[in-house]
Amino acid sequence: QQQVKQSPQSLIVQKGGISIINCAYENTAFDYFPWYQQFPGKGPALLIAIRPDVSEKKEGRFTISFNKSAKQFSLHIMDSQPGDSATYFCAASMQGNTPLVFGKGTRLSVIA
């Protein structure tokens, strides 16, 4: 049973374009939703995170949009750059020191 479903599996975007990655979750007890960026051979690095009490959070070129009723959230990367080429993972966890449940990842390639 996959609790966090992520799409697309891979994405190719032109430099300067907008990259959009979507996630859907099933467990309504989840209340923390981070996005991680992972380069080959490295561990995941926290990019941005959101809680269900807000519908959008922006940090630089990265924005999370959150739809609580639809149980969906998405990552938008504005003005995508070749250096953004990496694998992105959405995740979710519940309150109380609980583990992260990850999506399967999206491999993003930004081409010039």
Add this chain to the structure above:
Amino acid sequence: ETGVTQSPTHLIKTRGQQVTLRCSSQSGHNTVSWYQQALGQGPQFIFQYYREEENGRGNFPPRFSGLQFPNYSSELNVNALELDDSALYLCASRGQGIDTQYFGPGTRLTVL
């Protein structure tokens, strides 16, 4: 850099052997979690330690075991290695009551 370190970086073992992986958590973080990341997949939660006690476990068999030490560093032990244990093993640490987990660079384990 997250301040979470792992050793060794790479490891090659044969089926049936035992392995110990090590993690040094970020300063001040008393909770350590271990994740297994198979190739092309998202990290899967193995178990978590808080103040030297296991306080959460994912769907992994008992041959996966761990320890946390008074300085909050941690070990992951895997007995009777199987070919499917080949993966990147990630350690993540966080402070008490904090949702954000910071990952180390991982240990790449290959079982032949």
